[in-house]
Amino acid sequence: MTVEVHLFAAARAAVGSSVVMAQPGSLARILDGLETDHPAFAAVRPRCSYLVDEVSVHAEGIDVPAGSRVDVLPPFAGG
Amino acid sequence: MTVEVHLFAAARAAVGSSVVMAQPGSLARILDGLETDHPAFAAVRPRCSYLVDEVSVHAEGIDVPAGSRVDVLPPFAGG
Amino acid sequence: MGEIRLVEVVEHVLDAAAIEHIVADARAGAVVSFSGNVRDHDHGRSVASLAYEGHPSAEAVLMEVAKEIDARYDLVALAVAHRVGPIAIGEAALVAAVATAHRGEAFAACRDLVDLTKERLPVWKHQVFADGTDEWVNCA
Amino acid sequence: MGEIRLVEVVEHVLDAAAIEHIVADARAGAVVSFSGNVRDHDHGRSVASLAYEGHPSAEAVLMEVAKEIDARYDLVALAVAHRVGPIAIGEAALVAAVATAHRGEAFAACRDLVDLTKERLPVWKHQVFADGTDEWVNCA
Numbered sequence A, B: 001m002t003v004e005v006h007l008f009a010a011a012r013a014a015v016g017s018s019v020v021m022a023q024p025g026s027l028a029r030i031l032d033g034l035e036t037d038h039p040a041f042a043a044v045r046p047r048c049s050y051l052v053d054e055v056s057v058h059a060e061g062i063d064v065p066a067g068s069r070v071d072v073l074p075p076f077a078g079g
Numbered sequence C, D: 001m002g003e004i005r006l007v008e009v010v011e012h013v014l015d016a017a018a019i020e021h022i023v024a025d026a027r028a029g030a031v032v033s034f035s036g037n038v039r040d041h042d043h044g045r046s047v048a049s050l051a052y053e054g055h056p057s058a059e060a061v062l063m064e065v066a067k068e069i070d071a072r073y074d075l076v077a078l079a080v081a082h083r084v085g086p087i088a089i090g091e092a093a094l095v096a097a098v099a100t101a102h103r104g105e106a107f108a109a110c111r112d113l114v115d116l117t118k119e120r121l122p123v124w125k126h127q128v129f130a131d132g133t134d135e136w137v138n139c140a
Helices: A009-015 A027-037 A041-047 B009-015 B027-037 B041-047 C016-023 C058-072 C103-120 D016-023 D058-072 D103-120
Strands: A003-007 A019-022 A049-052 A055-057 A069-073 B003-007 B019-022 B049-052 B055-057 B069-073 C003-010 C030-037 C045-054 C077-083 C092-100 C123-129 C134-136 D003-010 D030-037 D045-054 D077-083 D092-100 D123-129 D134-136
Touching (some): A003 A009, A009 A069, A019 A027, B009 B069, B009 C134, B027 B069, C003 C016, C016 D016, C058 C077, C103 D030, D003 D058, D016 D077, D030 D103, D092 D103
Parallel strands (some): C003 C077
Antiparallel strands (some): A003 A019, A049 A055, A049 A069, B003 B019, B049 B055, C123 C134, D030 D092, D045 D123
C-alpha cells in the first residue's frame, strides 16, 4: 500500500498532476521526493499546509502510514 | 408682517397644527408664546433645534424679524 | 472622488438589491450594503404601524452627508436612500451601498454613511404600538 | 443562536440580492451584506480572466466559519456563499449577509464573517493577466 498525495492549485501546477503516489514514511520524506521529481514544487512547498487523512498537520516530521491520503494545500485565497 | 412658525413631528403633535403665525421678536419670546397657547409644547421644546430662514440657530436669544420663517425640529430619528 | 450615484428621500418602497446594483462597478472589488428595516418590536413593545416624516430639506441634507462620506473615503461609488411616509413591518426605511477597491474601506464607509445619515437627516419616526399607544421616537 | 440559513460553495453565479432576502426577518432591524467581486485590475495589472478552485472540504469549512460567527454575535440570521470555477469580471466570488436587531452588530458580524471566510476557506484564486502571464494569488 502506498500514500495518495493530492495536489491543489499552485502545488498541482508545479507538480503537473492532481494526484501522485508515494511510499509511506515521514511527511518530510514524501515532500522531498516530490521536490526531487518536480523541482518547481520547491518554490511552493514553504508556503503549503497539509492534511493527512483530513487532519491538519503542522510539522513535516509526522509519520504518514501506508493507505493514507495527504492533501497539499497552498495558501488560501478566497473572496 | 408676522413670522411663520412651521412645526414638525412631535412639535406639530404638541401644538396641534403644522404652521402658526407669531409676532416678530426673539426666538425665545416666540417659543414662550407657543408654550402659553399649547402647554404640551413645553415637554418637546427643550429637545428641539431651530431653523430661521433655513439657517440653524443654536440660541433662543436670536432675533426673528418680520417675514421670517421658523422651523421647529424635534430630535431626528432616521433609519 | 467616487461617484455619488443615487441620493433620495422618497415615499415608495426601497429596494436594497437595486441600490447594490447601482454601485456595481468593474473597478470595485467590494460592495457593502445596509438595509435598515422596520422591526415588529421596539424596546420590547410590539409595533403595529410606523411612519416617517421628513423635513423639506431632507434630500439636500442627505446629499451633504453623501459628499462628506465620499471625501472621507476612497470610494468607487455610493448610493443612499431614505423612505418617508407609512412603512410596513419588515420593509426598509434606509438603504445604503458603497463600492470600493478593497473590503475594509467598504465596511467602514458604509457604516459611517449610515451613522452620519441617522445623525443628520431631518426625519422623524412615529410608532404606533399594539396596545394603541404611540410615540415620536427620541421625543419621549 | 441565529439561524444559519445558507452556506454553500457552488459553481453558479452568486446573487447578492437573493442572499439578502434569505436573511430578511421581521425581528431584524439591520441587514448588512457584502459582495466580493472580481475586479478588472489587481495590483495595477489588467486581469483578463479568473477562476477559483476549491478543496473538497470547502463547504464543511464554511459551515464551521458560519457557526463560529453565530457564536460570537447576537444574530437573527446569516447566509454566506462562495463561488468556484471561472468567474467573469464584475461577478461575485463571495457573498455574505447577516441580519441583527441593531446595526452595529450587523456591520461587525458581516465584516468578521467575510474576514474569517477569507482566512479559513480552502479555495484558491488563479488570475490570467492581459499580457498572458498568470498567477496563483498568495503563491507568488
